[in-house]
Amino acid sequence: MRLFQASVSRARVRRLGKRGNMGCDTFESDGLTIGNLRSDAMDEQRPVPGQVQIKADEKELQGQYSNLVMLHHNLEEFTLNFVYIFPNGAQGKLLSSMIVSPGHAKRIMRALAENISRYESQFGPIKEAPEGGAPPPNVGFVQ
Numbered sequence: 001m002r003l004f005q006a007s008v009s010r011a012r013v014r015r016l017g018k019r020g021n022m023g024c025d026t027f028e029s030d031g032l033t034i035g036n037l038r039s040d041a042m043d044e045q046r047p048v049p050g051q052v053q054i055k056a057d058e059k060e061l062q063g064q065y066s067n068l069v070m071l072h073h074n075l076e077e078f079t080l081n082f083v084y085i086f087p088n089g090a091q092g093k094l095l096s097s098m099i100v101s102p103g104h105a106k107r108i109m110r111a112l113a114e115n116i117s118r119y120e121s122q123f124g125p126i127k128e129a130p131e132g133g134a135p136p137p138n139v140g141f142v143q
Contacts (some may be wrong), residue, residue, distance in 0.1 A: 005053055006125070031066040064095045065084060065085070066083060066084055066096075067083075067084060067085055067133050068082075068084070068085050068139065069081065069082055069083070070083060070139065073105075076101075076102075077099050077100065078101075078102060078104075078105035079097060079098070079099050080097070080098045080099075080100070081094055081096075081097050082094070082095045082096045082097070082098070083095060083139070086141070094141070
């Protein structure tokens with residue numbers, strides 16, 4: 001298991017502009033600004049004042065590939081269901097379901113838009129699926 005440390009302050013800032021050792025940008029989460037995420041070899045580390053320690057196993061660090069995100073919302077929360085649709089298109093698997101506050105959903109949207117803009121500045125425009133192509137699949141959950 002690895003330990004991640006992120007410096008935390010109570011001030012709200014949009015983006016610090018610095019990149020940590022793992023290439024993570026600063027982001028904010030419900031009143032806490034978290035930044036400079038870094039990986040350290042671990043458990044014997046003492047907590048540093050003003051830092052949040054995040055534990056992650058190797059499996060979590062590998063991540064998972066999702067080719068579909070289903071979004072739902074109500075007054076209190078947004079739900080993001082990350083799904084992998086198998087190549088045959090007949091089946092899929094729910095990989096993860098994240099539930100966030102409306103404010104956090106908006107911050108995620110802004111951070112994603114900013115990162116897409118920087119990506120396109122560096123690598124060129126991202127091509128989306130062509131209009132008039134195959135209709136989107138009819139996707140729903142089964143018990």
